[in-house]
Amino acid sequence: MLLIIILVAALVLVPLIAVIVIKNGLVAKENQVENAFASVDVMLKKRFDLIPQLTSCVSGYMTHEKELLEKLTALRSGSRDTEALAQSNHELKNQFSQFLIKAEAYPDLKASDQFMMLQRSMNEMEEQLAASRRTYNMSIEIFNNAVLQFPSSVIAKRNNMTKKEYLKFND
Amino acid sequence: MEINFAQLQAELIAGDLGFLEQERKSYIKKFWIGFFSCFGLLLMVLGTWLVSGSRNFIPFAIAGGLILIIGLVFMIVRHQRFYKKFKAQFKGKVVPAIVKFVDERLDYDPNRSLMTEYTESRIFTQRYDRHRAEDTISGKFESTDFAFGEIHTEYKTVSTDSKGNRQEHWHTIFKGMLFASDFHKNFHGETMVDIDTMERYLGKLGRKFQQWNPSRPGNLVKLENPEFEKKFAVYSTDEQECRYILTPSMMERLLEMSKRINFKIAISFRNNQVYIAVFNNMDLFEPAVFGSLLKEEDYRIIINMMKLMTGIIEDLNLNTRIWTKE
Numbered sequence A: 001m002l003l004i005i006i007l008v009a010a011l012v013l014v015p016l017i018a019v020i021v022i023k024n025g026l027v028a029k030e031n032q033v034e035n036a037f038a039s040v041d042v043m044l045k046k047r048f049d050l051i052p053q054l055t056s057c058v059s060g061y062m063t064h065e066k067e068l069l070e071k072l073t074a075l076r077s078g079s080r081d082t083e084a085l086a087q088s089n090h091e092l093k094n095q096f097s098q099f100l101i102k103a104e105a106y107p108d109l110k111a112s113d114q115f116m117m118l119q120r121s122m123n124e125m126e127e128q129l130a131a132s133r134r135t136y137n138m139s140i141e142i143f144n145n146a147v148l149q150f151p152s153s154v155i156a157k158r159n160n161m162t163k164k165e166y167l168k169f170n171d
Numbered sequence B: 001m002e003i004n005f006a007q008l009q010a011e012l013i014a015g016d017l018g019f020l021e022q023e024r025k026s027y028i029k030k031f032w033i034g035f036f037s038c039f040g041l042l043l044m045v046l047g048t049w050l051v052s053g054s055r056n057f058i059p060f061a062i063a064g065g066l067i068l069i070i071g072l073v074f075m076i077v078r079h080q081r082f083y084k085k086f087k088a089q090f091k092g093k094v095v096p097a098i099v100k101f102v103d104e105r106l107d108y109d110p111n112r113s114l115m116t117e118y119t120e121s122r123i124f125t126q127r128y129d130r131h132r133a134e135d136t137i138s139g140k141f142e143s144t145d146f147a148f149g150e151i152h153t154e155y156k157t158v159s160t161d162s163k164g165n166r167q168e169h170w171h172t173i174f175k176g177m178l179f180a181s182d183f184h185k186n187f188h189g190e191t192m193v194d195i196d197t198m199e200r201y202l203g204k205l206g207r208k209f210q211q212w213n214p215s216r217p218g219n220l221v222k223l224e225n226p227e228f229e230k231k232f233a234v235y236s237t238d239e240q241e242c243r244y245i246l247t248p249s250m251m252e253r254l255l256e257m258s259k260r261i262n263f264k265i266a267i268s269f270r271n272n273q274v275y276i277a278v279f280n281n282m283d284l285f286e287p288a289v290f291g292s293l294l295k296e297e298d299y300r301i302i303i304n305m306m307k308l309m310t311g312i313i314e315d316l317n318l319n320t321r322i323w324t325k326e
Helices: A002-057 A063-075 A082-103 A107-111 A113-148 A152-158 B005-052 B058-102 B115-121 B198-211 B226-231 B239-245 B248-261 B296-315
Strands: B106-109 B130-141 B144-160 B166-182 B191-195 B219-221 B232-236 B264-270 B273-279
Touching: A002 A082, A002 A113, A002 A152, A082 A113, A107 A113, A113 A152, A113 B239, B005 B058, B005 B296, B058 B106, B058 B130, B058 B296, B115 B130, B115 B144, B115 B166, B115 B264, B115 B273, B130 B296, B144 B296, B166 B296, B191 B239, B198 B219, B198 B232, B219 B239, B226 B232, B226 B248, B232 B239, B248 B264, B248 B296, B273 B296
Parallel strands: none
Antiparallel strands: B106 B130, B130 B144, B144 B166, B166 B273, B191 B232, B191 B264, B219 B232, B264 B273
C-alpha cells in the first residue's frame, strides 16, 4: 500500500517539480535578457552623453555638429525595438565618423588633451557597448534555445514566451 | 627580428662564456681524476687482499669503505662549491648578455621572484608548501610594463605505511613561466581563462561540471567564438566586463598565442593586469656542468621562450592605448 502511495506521489510530484524548475529557468533566462538589454541601454545613453561634451569642446566653429547633436537627441528615444536601436546606432556612427573627418582639418583641436580624452572615452564607450550587445545577444541565444527546445518549449508556449530578436549593429 | 645564433654564439664565446667553458672543462677533468683515483685506490685494496691470501676481509672492507666515504664527501663538497660559483657566473654574465641580445629593453635579475604576482593572479588556488621563484626578466615596451620569470610551487602530503612509517610526498602545482603585464584597459572584476578539458572530453556534461567549479570566481561565461569556447573555459565575476576584455579580436589573438606557445596555459585578468601561466616544466637558466655550454640548441630554447614571452605584448596588442587607460 505504502509503495503504491509513494509511486503515485512520485508520478504526480516529479512532473510537477520538473514543470516548476523549467518555468523558473525560463523566467530567469527572460530576466537575464531584460537585464542585458538594460546594460545596452545604459551604454547607449553613456555614449550619447559624451557627444555634447565633444561638440562643446569644438563649439564655435563647427555648426554642423550642433545639428548633429539635435539629430542625436531625437535618436535618444529610449526605444526598446532592436531594429530602431540598430538604426539609431548606425546613424550615430555615421555622424560621428563625419565629425572626426572634419576634426582632422584642425590640428590644434586634434592635439588638445580634452579632445583626445573625449575621443578615448568614445572608443571606450564603443568597446563597452559592443561588450554589452554581445552579452545581450548571448542571453537571447540561451533564452531562444530554451524556448525552442523540448520540453521547455511546451512550457514556454503555455506562458506566451516567444523567440526574441538579436540586436544587430552594422559595425 | 630573427636571432642570428652564430653571431650570438661568437659574442658569448668572445665574452665570458668561453672562459666559463674552459673552467667547466678543467673542473670535469679534476672530477674524473678524483673519481678514478678513488676507484684505483679501491682496486688496490682489493688487489692487496687477493695477493695477501688473507681470510680476514674485514680490515680491507673497512679501508675500502673509508676510501669510498671520504672520496664521496670530498667530491660532493667540491662539486657543490664549483657549481655555486659556476652558476653565479653563468647567471651574472652569460644570461644577461643573452637577454640583452634578444632585446636591449629587457633586464634580467636572477634573484627576483614573481611570487606576489603568482598569488595576485589567483590562477592557482591550491596552497603551496614550498616554492622556488627566480630568473625574472622585466621590461617596458612603450606604455606596457611587464615581467616574466620561472616559478615552481609544490604542496606536501603525508602518508603512513602499515609499519607506521611517515612518508612525505611532494606534488607540483606549477612549474613554468609566469608572465605579468599591464593590461591596456581598465577593469574592476576578475576574469579567468583556463584550458578546457572537461568540455572537450565530456561535452555538455563537462560544461555542467565546469559551472560548479568552486576554485574559479563568478560564473562560467559562454562566448561567441566556437574555437575559443572549445579550447578555453572562461569564468568571470562580471559577464559584460569579461566581454569588454575578451573582444572578438582578443579571443583570436589568445588562440593564436596559445598555438604558438604550444604549452598548457592559464590566463587571469585582475587588478588591470594580465597574468599568463605557461606550464613549460623547464629550468631554462641552469647551466649544465656535464654538458657543453656551447650547445646552440640550449640557447635556441632560452631565446625562443623569451621571444614568445615578449611577443605576448604584441600578440595581445597591449600597447594599443586608444581607450581611457593611458
